Amino acid sequence: MSDWVDVCQENALEDGEHIVIDVDNTDVAIFNLGGQFYAIEDVCTHDGAEIASGALEGDEIICPRHGARFCVKTGAVKSAPAYENIDCFPVRIEDGKIQVRDDRWD
Numbered sequence: 694m695s696d697w698v699d700v701c702q703e704n705a706l707e708d709g710e711h712i713v714i715d716v717d718n719t720d721v722a723i724f725n726l727g728g729q730f731y732a733i734e735d736v737c738t739h740d741g742a743e744i745a746s747g748a749l750e751g752d753e754i755i756c757p758r759h760g761a762r763f764c765v766k767t768g769a770v771k772s773a774p775a776y777e778n779i780d781c782f783p784v785r786i787e788d789g790k791i792q793v794r795d796d797r798w799d
Contacts, residue, residue, distance in 0.1 A: 695798070700791040706730075713745050717795045721782055724765045726752055731765050732782040732793045739775035 698716050706712060706725040713722045713735050720735035722745035737744045737756040747757040752766050761775035768779040784793050 695795045697785070697787070697792040697794045700793055703786050703789050703791055706791070709749060711745055711749075713743075714793070716782065716793055719795055721793055721795070722754075723784065723791060723793060724749070724754075726765060730784045730786070730791055732784045733763070733765060733768050734780040734782075736779065737761055737763075737775060738770065738777040738779055744779070 695717050700714055700723050701712060708725055708727060711722050711724040713720055721732050722735040723730055723732045735743050735745045739759055739761045742758045744754055744756050747755045752764055753762045753771055754765050755762050759774050762771035763779050764771060768781040770776060770778050780797060782793050783796055
């Protein structure tokens with residue numbers, strides 16, 4: 694089981710903002726959506742490019758390269774050219790800090 698990794702203070706990310714951190718050698722994008730925090734792997738499943746720099750519309754991130762859309766809350770693919778979901782990661786608030794961990798190998 695992987696350890697929880699500190700991301701930043703809970704109040705450091707404004708609504709609609711995100712941060713990308715390394716979690717066990719995986720780039721993970723953590724988003725604040727209306728005060729709730731969500732974490733997805735920072736990769737478009739269409740071509741392997743990073744996705745966090747794409748436009749955020751509601752709870753969807755749009756890949757800056759080819760326009761595929763993914764739900765930030767679930768990682769679900771919403772439109773082509775991608776057809777595979779993005780991995781999501783558990784997020785928690787502990788002592789005022791956002792924490793995330795990679796639970797894919799638990």
